[in-house]
Amino acid sequence: MRAALKILAALVFAAASACNGGGAPEFAPGTSVLRLAEVNDVPTLDPAAGYDTVSWLFEQMLFSTLVRYGDADVKLHPDAALSWTVSPDATVFTFHLRRDIRFTSGRAVTSADFRYAIERVLNPKTNSKGMEYFRSIQGAPEFIAGRAAHLSGIVTPDPWTIIFHLRAPDPIFVDKLAMPFAAAVPHEAVERWGEDFSRHPVGSGPFMLKEWIGGQRIVMVKNPHYFIRDLPKLDAVVDLLGVSAELEWLKFEAGEIDVSAIPTAEFVYVMKTPSLKRLTTHQVTVATQYLGMNSQMAPFTDLRVRQAFNYAIDKHKLIALLNGRGVVAHGVMPPTLPGFDPDLKGYPYDPDRARQLLAEAGMKRLNVKLWLLADQTELMVGQSIQQDLALVGVDLTLKPIALAPLLDAVRQPNNVPFMVFGWEADFPDPSNFLDVLFSRSQWGANNDTFYYNPRVEALLKEAAPVTDLKKRYALYDQAEKIIVDDAPWVFLYNPVAYVIHQPWVHDFVLNPMRPTRLEKVWVSPHH
Amino acid sequence: MLIYLARRIVFGAVVLLGTSLITFLIAFVIPADPAVAMAGAKADPQTLATIRHELGLDQPLYVQYGRYLDRALHGDLGRSYIRRQSVTALIVSRFPATAILAVSAMALSLILGVLMGTVAAAWHDRPIDHTLLVFSLGLVSMPVFWLGTMLLIAGGLYLRDFPLGGFEGPRSLVLPTITLALGSAGYYSRILHTNLVEALGQDYVRTARGKGLSPARTMFKHAMANALLPLVTLAGLDLAGLLSGVVLTETVFDWPGIGRLAFEAIFNLDIPLIMGTVLFAAFLIVVANLAVDLLYLWLDPRIRLEQAP
Numbered sequence: 001m002r003a004a005l006k007i008l009a010a011l012v013f014a015a016a017s018a019c020n021g022g023g024a025p026e027f028a029p030g031t032s033v034l035r036l037a038e039v040n041d042v043p044t045l046d047p048a049a050g051y052d053t054v055s056w057l058f059e060q061m062l063f064s065t066l067v068r069y070g071d072a073d074v075k076l077h078p079d080a081a082l083s084w085t086v087s088p089d090a091t092v093f094t095f096h097l098r099r100d101i102r103f104t105s106g107r108a109v110t111s112a113d114f115r116y117a118i119e120r121v122l123n124p125k126t127n128s129k130g131m132e133y134f135r136s137i138q139g140a141p142e143f144i145a146g147r148a149a150h151l152s153g154i155v156t157p158d159p160w161t162i163i164f165h166l167r168a169p170d171p172i173f174v175d176k177l178a179m180p181f182a183a184a185v186p187h188e189a190v191e192r193w194g195e196d197f198s199r200h201p202v203g204s205g206p207f208m209l210k211e212w213i214g215g216q217r218i219v220m221v222k223n224p225h226y227f228i229r230d231l232p233k234l235d236a237v238v239d240l241l242g243v244s245a246e247l248e249w250l251k252f253e254a255g256e257i258d259v260s261a262i263p264t265a266e267f268v269y270v271m272k273t274p275s276l277k278r279l280t281t282h283q284v285t286v287a288t289q290y291l292g293m294n295s296q297m298a299p300f301t302d303l304r305v306r307q308a309f310n311y312a313i314d315k316h317k318l319i320a321l322l323n324g325r326g327v328v329a330h331g332v333m334p335p336t337l338p339g340f341d342p343d344l345k346g347y348p349y350d351p352d353r354a355r356q357l358l359a360e361a362g363m364k365r366l367n368v369k370l371w372l373l374a375d376q377t378e379l380m381v382g383q384s385i386q387q388d389l390a391l392v393g394v395d396l397t398l399k400p401i402a403l404a405p406l407l408d409a410v411r412q413p414n415n416v417p418f419m420v421f422g423w424e425a426d427f428p429d430p431s432n433f434l435d436v437l438f439s440r441s442q443w444g445a446n447n448d449t450f451y452y453n454p455r456v457e458a459l460l461k462e463a464a465p466v467t468d469l470k471k472r473y474a475l476y477d478q479a480e481k482i483i484v485d486d487a488p489w490v491f492l493y494n495p496v497a498y499v500i501h502q503p504w505v506h507d508f509v510l511n512p513m514r515p516t517r518l519e520k521v522w523v524s525p526h527h
Numbered sequence: 528m529l530i531y532l533a534r535r536i537v538f539g540a541v542v543l544l545g546t547s548l549i550t551f552l553i554a555f556v557i558p559a560d561p562a563v564a565m566a567g568a569k570a571d572p573q574t575l576a577t578i579r580h581e582l583g584l585d586q587p588l589y590v591q592y593g594r595y596l597d598r599a600l601h602g603d604l605g606r607s608y609i610r611r612q613s614v615t616a617l618i619v620s621r622f623p624a625t626a627i628l629a630v631s632a633m634a635l636s637l638i639l640g641v642l643m644g645t646v647a648a649a650w651h652d653r654p655i656d657h658t659l660l661v662f663s664l665g666l667v668s669m670p671v672f673w674l675g676t677m678l679l680i681a682g683g684l685y686l687r688d689f690p691l692g693g694f695e696g697p698r699s700l701v702l703p704t705i706t707l708a709l710g711s712a713g714y715y716s717r718i719l720h721t722n723l724v725e726a727l728g729q730d731y732v733r734t735a736r737g738k739g740l741s742p743a744r745t746m747f748k749h750a751m752a753n754a755l756l757p758l759v760t761l762a763g764l765d766l767a768g769l770l771s772g773v774v775l776t777e778t779v780f781d782w783p784g785i786g787r788l789a790f791e792a793i794f795n796l797d798i799p800l801i802m803g804t805v806l807f808a809a810f811l812i813v814v815a816n817l818a819v820d821l822l823y824l825w826l827d828p829r830i831r832l833e834q835a836p
Contacts, residue, residue, distance in 0.1 A: 041791060043609045051566075124577045132571045144577075195611055214610075214620055215783030216694055240693065242791075243781045246676060247692045250684050254691055404796035408560050445572050 025211065025219050025238055032235045032523050034505070035257045037243040041215055046198035047180040048121050051129040056180055057515035061220055061237070063183035063203035064227075066095050066114060066162075067174055071517050072509040074286065074336065074428035076174060080109065080184065080204070080227075090169040090467045093177075097160045101227045103186050104208045110159035113184040119143065119151055120190065121181050130181030136173070138165040169465035171472065175427035206232040206519040215242050232519035233507075252500065258523065259501045259508060264377070267323040270500060282498045283510035286336045287424035288329050288433070291370075291385065291490035292410070296450040297417040299366060306487040308357035310347035312392045313490050318384050322377070326493035331484045332433050334494040336512040339430040339473035346484060346491055354392040366394040371409065372420040374400035381420060381492075410448040421448060422495070425513055430476035435460050438483055449488040456482050535820060539813035546809040547599065547802070551592050554798045564796035565608040582608075595802070604806065605799035607792070614803035617788060624694050625784030628776070629769035631700055632707035637762060639708065640715025641755075647716065648723035648754075649746060659716065666713030675706040675779035692781035703780040707773060711765060715758060722754035729753075756827060760819050767815030771808030 027033055044050045047059045060068075068079040078084075081095040101109040118137070121128040122144055134140065138153025153165040166173060176182065189202040201209055204227070207220040220237045243251065245263050252260035262270050262280070270276045293300035293309065300306055319326045330346030333339060358366070370385065372378045379400060386396040401409070410416045423446075425432045436446045439460055443450055456479045463475035484491070501508050504524040510516055554561075562578040563570065570578075579585050583594065598605060604614035647659040682702055683691040690699040726732060727750050735745045772786025785804060792800035 041610075044611055046611065049611055124581055127565070127578050127581050129566045129570060129574065131574045131577065135573070195606065198611055213783070214612075214617065215624075215787060240781065242778075242783065242787055243692065244778055247679065247779065247781055250679055251691050254684050254687075256691055402794075402796075404560075404564050405557065407563050411560075411563075442571075445570075 025217070025236075027236060030525065032233070032525070034234050034237045034259070034518065034521060034523060035240075036237065036259055037240040037248045037251060037257045039243060039245060039248070041241045042212070042218055044198045045201045045209065045212070047117070047183040047185065047203075048126050048128045048130065049198065050180060053515050058218065058220070058239075059180040059183065060205065060515060060517055061207040061519075062201050062205045062209060063180060063185070064101060064109070064205050065178055065180065065183045066097075067178045068517075069178060069428075069511060069514055071520060072283070072511055074338070074511070074513050076178060079178075080114075084174065086171075086174070086467070088467070090171045090173070090465060091166045093164040093166075093173055095162050095164075095177075097162070098227060099160055101184075101204050102225050103184075103189075103202050103204050104223055104225065105186060105189065105202050106225075107186060107188075108159070109184050109204050111156040111162035112159065113186060114162050114182065115151070115154045115156055116187045116190075117185045118154065118182055120185070122151065128181065130179060133176040133179060133181060136166045136168060136170050138167050140167070169467070171465065171467045172427055172429045172431060175429060179426065207237065210236070217241055226519075228519070233522035234518060237518055252502075255502065258505045259499055262498050262500055264323065267325075267498075271323075276500065279503060280498055280500045281508065281510055282496050283512050284327055284334065284336050285424065285495050285497050286334050286428060286513040287422055287495050288332060288334050289326070289381075289420070289422040289492040289495060290329070291492060292416075292419045292421050292449045293488055293490070294414075294417045294449050295452075295486075295488050297414055299361075299363060299368070300417060300449075300488075302361045302363075303486065304357040304361040305363060305366075307347070308354040308361070308363075308392065309389070309394075310354075310487050310490050311350040311357065312354035312394070313385060313388050313492070314349045315492055316349070317388075318381060319493055321380055321384055322493075325496045325498060327496060329491040329493050331480050331491055332437070332489070333430055333476075333480060334425075336428075336494070337425060337430065337433070338428050338469070339476050341477040341480060344477075344481065344484060347487070351388075351392050358392060358394075364393065367397070368394060368418050369397045369399050370418045370420065371399045371401065371406060371416045373403055373406060378420055385420075411444050413444065413450060416448070419448065428513060430473065430480070431460070431464060434476055434479050434483070435464070438479075438488070451483070451486070451488040453482060453486055456486075532821075535817050539817060542813050543806065543809055547596065547806055548592070550802045550805045551595060552588075554802060555588060555591075557796075561608060561796060561798050564798075599806065604803035607797050607800045609792075609795045609797045610800070614799050617800065618785060618803055618807050621783060621785045621788050622770075624782060625772055625777070625786065626770060627700065628703055628707065628773070628782060628784060629766060631704045632711070632769060632773075633762060633766050635704055635708035636711035636715060637758075639712035640758075641719060643712065643716035644719025644723060645746070645751070647720045648727065649742075651720075651724050651727075656720075659720075663713035663716045666709045667717075669710060671706055671710065671775045672779055674709065675703070675776060678702045678706055679779070692779075694781075694783050699780075703776050703782055706779070707769070707776045715761070718761065719754055719758060722757060723750055726750035726754045756823070759822055759826065763815050763819035763822070764812070767808075767811045770815075771811050772804065 038054055040054050042058060043052060043055050045058055045062060047063050050056055050059050064080040066079060066081040067076045070077055080097055080101055082098050084093060084095045086093055097111055103109055118134050120126050121130045122134055122140060124144060137151055139148055139151045142148040143151050155163040184204060186202050190197050193200045206223055206226045208223045210221045211219040218239045218241060222232050222235050245261060248260050249263050249266060251257045270280065293306050295301060315328045331344040370382055372382050382398045386398065389396045410419055423433060423437060436442060438447060438451050438456060440452050440457055459475055459479040463472055466472040466475060497510055506522050507520050508516060561584060562575045566574050566578050583591060602615055606612065607614055607617060643659050643663060647656045650656050679691060679702060682689040689702050693699055732745055732750050735749045772784055772789050774786040774790045777784045777786040789804035792804060
């Protein structure tokens with residue numbers, strides 16, 4: 001009877017597993033496999049569609065872009081391009097491609113494939129999140145409106161050369177080409193699979209998709225035709241999907257996965273245990289967390305109130321609450337961003353000065369509502385701020401809500417006076433912080449404090465086309481100084497990312513701005 | 528009988544239509560822009576406008592609902608905004624995992640519930656009854672996420688007898704099944720206990736005893752048949768609930784079912800996927816209701832007589 005029940009259970013499970021994709025993947029002995037886990041499922045593997053860390057982790061493995069960032073830095077390196085030149089006015093960009101790149105289908109990658117990828121992103125029917133990055137190419141308005149079959153601003157004189165002509169100078173256009181949106185895709189595969197290209201991706205990156213079972217796992221295997229010899233070092237990567245942070249940690253402890261995030265509850269234990277601490281790696285991200293104050297809404301229309309809030313917040317205490325996983329922010333730009341101004345001092349913790357400024361502004365007792373994401377860490381941050389502000393006579397009410405309504409709410413004018421938010425760079429240039437977050441044109445979009453200062457506006461306009469980096473950064477630094485003086489934000493901290501890996505994992509490094517690249521990672525044999 | 532069945536089916540269809548309408552309206556009333564959810568927090572206004580137009584979000588609500596209904600009737604629940612896959616295909620791919628967990632948890636909870644309820648009723652007001660009462664209440668009160676995590680630590684990390692989550696082989700079914708079944712088992716045992724104690728005091732049971740039937744035969748042949756009836760309704764509806772996804776258990780055990788899919792859809796404001804999973808859950812509940820009604824007709828002749836014209 002018991003045996004019959006066992007057989008029945010096994011049969012039922014086999015039937016269900018067959019529908020869902022079967023058991024754990026098996027590899028031949030000696031195969032070098034890196035095992036990971038993700039909290040989220042993979043939204044997409046289509047480079048035109050993905051705009052999140054998890055999708056980009058895999059897209060980096062599957063596809064090649066003309067240029068890419070270093071493994072642990074945000075400097076541009078050639079990827080599919082051998083070299084490139086930029087015209088002095090930053091309107092013409094010429095790339096020369098390697099001739100030894102092939103899609104996993106076997107076909108050679110040519111300049112037409114890069115052109116096709118960008119046209120696909122700009123095609124409204126693709127619903128790509130990357131459209132805005134390529135609108136500056138000549139002919140983009142006509143192409144988007146359907147009045148032109150191709151972008152006139154992309155010229156491919158031969159299979160190994162691609163030239164971009166822009167409508168206006170854009171010194172950071174090369175950075176935009178490092179985003180997965182601009183990765184080469186073969187038109188024949190996209191046309192064959194249509195919207196399901198994401199399930200059947202064909203690229204020219206270091207890995208190929210072997211298996212993707214939604215909600216369970218994704219398995220990547222080495223692309224034997226990858227154009228950089230001896231890479232990737234791994235034979236395969238298995239990533240378990242939808243694993244909660246707690247389960248991820250249990251799996252790491254059991255040796256079932258090789259790299260893990262460190263849950264808050266375990267962080268102190270890990271950092272106090274030398275054998276574990278030496279397995280951790282960390283990196284200051286190109287991101288800034290802040291408290292946004294809507295400068296069009298009372299009481300934040302008064303500069304003294306905004307400055308008082310800056311003096312009132314104890315950022316060191318906040319970072320201690322986060323187990324040290326942050327560095328104090330003195331301004332908008334994080335220290336890992338090129339153009340960062342180390343001389344900017346910001347606002348020290350000075351509750352007396354805060355009280356004095358509030359008194360000067362005639363604010364004896366203030367009641368303010370802080371909008372924030374309904375998540376454990378944000379609530380902890382909110383409570384710390386509540387405590388700090390209470391000391392200077394401000395009654396703070398927390399309003400935790402879900403991300404989608406929060407994003408919608410902050411985009412409405414005169415709606416959200418005070419909020420906890422963060423910004424993570426898409427490319428390493430001050431414009432990706434200052435233009436996007438403080439220009440008048442971003443009201444109702446990313447300028448969630450509805451900040452406006454004509455001097456800042458003029459400086460941003462002046463800096464945008466400047467190709468001389470020293471001059472460019474000097475202009476942005478001037479703009480940042482004015483913004484810090486105007487204090488539309490309380491500049492909180494720059495998050496530091498931490499991961500821990502097993503002792504048999506080598507060369508796993510974190511990039512400040514992008515998911516880790518896995519082609520140079522290796523695992524000791526017979527671990 | 529046929530008229531009754533037809534009436535129930537029409538009623539079920541109306542419920543589904545109402546559910547689709549309410550879900551649709553809720554999705555559009557909540558203060559969040561699906562285009563922002565799809566394009567991400569950093570999207571510029573032009574990109575958002577393009578996406579709204581491409582998705583038809585700039586059309587009047589009734590047009591959008593009409594299109595949705597038309598497609599749904601053809602089995603097409605739209606495409607997920609975030610995953611860009613067919614919602615129907617996503618639900619179909621996740622259903623087997625949820626179904627196997629739901630059915631095994633239901634089976635275990637019924638076995639345990641009936642066992643505990645019967646023992647407690649047979650020894651009513653004795654120490655074993657009181658012990659089982661406390662035990663059942665403990666099971667009902669135990670939070671699923673806590674129990675699941677404890678079982679994972681004990682069975683997966685220390686004993687290493689069971690996998691640490693995932694959907695890989697029959698052994699991976701054991702811990703989530705226990706986690707999901709214990710709470711319902713405690714509940715069922717209390718319901719059955721109450722019904723059995725009541726039934727054991729009825730005249731027909733006393734008559735059976737007077738005829739010289741053994742206590743066991745009286746219990747199982749006479750009292751149990753009536754006491755089990757309310758459990759049929761409960762278990763039927765519970766099964767429909769389980770089949771439409773168990774978010775916490777699926778999350779704790781990395782179980783790739785519909786509950787986790789629905790949770791992710793809500794978190795990402797993936798409206799087609801939210802609507803698809805809600806409609807699917809409503810469909811299961813309507814079907815379960817119908818099945819329970821039919822089962823009742825078959826089990827209880829009195830109901831059959833009442834329904835007769």
